Amino acid sequence: MQVTPEMMIGITTGLLSSVIYAISVVVYRSQSDSIRPLAISSIKMWVALAFMSALVILPIHSEPFYIPQEALAYLVVSVILGAVLGDFFYLTAQERIGVSYAFPIAMSYPIFTYLLAIAVGLEEPLLSRSAGILLAVIGVILISKEQGHDEEHTVKRRLDTVGIGLALLVAVLYALGTILLQVGVEDISPIHGNFVRVAFGSVAFIPVFLVAKRHGMPTPPQRAVKIIAVAGLFGMGLGSLLYVSTVKFVGAAVTSVIGSLAPLFALPISIIFLKERITRVAVIGVAVTIAGVILVILGV
Secondary structure, X not given: OOOOHHHHHHHHHHHHHHHHHHHHHHHHHHXXXXXXXXXXXXXXXXXXXXXXXXXXXXXXXXOOOOOOHHHHHHHHHHHHHHHHHHHHHHHHHHHHHOHHHHHHHHOOHHHHHHHHHHHOOOOOOOHHHHHHHHHHHHHHHHHHHHHOHHHHHHOOOOOOHHHHHHHHHHHHHHHHHHHHHHHHOOOOOHHHHHHHHHHHHHHHHHHHHHHHHHOOOOOOOHHHHHHHHHHHHHHHHHHHHXXXXXXXXXXXXXXXXXXXXXXXXXXXXXXXXXXXXXXXHHHHHHHHHHHHHHHHHOOO
16 A cells, blocks of 8 residues: 555554553543543543634634534444443443453454445455454554453452443444544544534533432542543543544544554553553563554555
8 A cells, every 4th residue: 555645644643642542541540549430431521522612613724614414424423332332331341341351352443443444335355454453453452451460350350241242342333433433524624523523422421421420420539530631631632633633534444453552552651650560461462563553554
């Protein structure tokens, strides 16, 4: 595949998105003892809405705000499937089977994204790209398993088919959301497209948050809320805009692989700030992931 300027821009924005998301994830993890995952998801979405609203209102770009009805439908469904239902089912799966099982399964979504992209005609079946996606997913799974290793020793969890099924459903929902995003953002500005996604995602989280509160979710402390809000401003606000831009430039399949690299970038950050240990398996995972990404980008 010829590496065009658009592809280079897309790869750059995708890598930046993954790095920002990785940093924010480490911050979220540092506050996990005092704030529930659902509260984190809600807060970061609402902060992202404020960020995207400012970008749309301020005169920093020349394009007038315009979203065709068909694109609007694709964008709304993409965020509902991925950011709302996907995150909700992921949290449920994580509660049942633990993060070191749920997260790697969910991060297999680049495989489903590529298969769906081929099925709807957005991608051509390429052997090297298929191999690259498989390698990248295997590498991310190895890294994720090692990062969740200590947790699974402290909390004994029972594997169950419902939890595994939910984690697989999350992978499919993430894939569907990314494919729909590619179609929806094709002819519009990434800023406008992401504003629509974040706006509808923010509204969708309101009843979910209220139901969780009614069922006993504790009110998070103000300090944790402030820390999550700052991390969400960059991780969900800027990070999601870069992600949408990446989808527009390089398509859903390549974006899904780059987007799944967050655990790779989170690994050194976790080692430095959270004092997590690095293992031989994690190092192998890093090498395999990098090899896979190279194959995906240069796939012929």
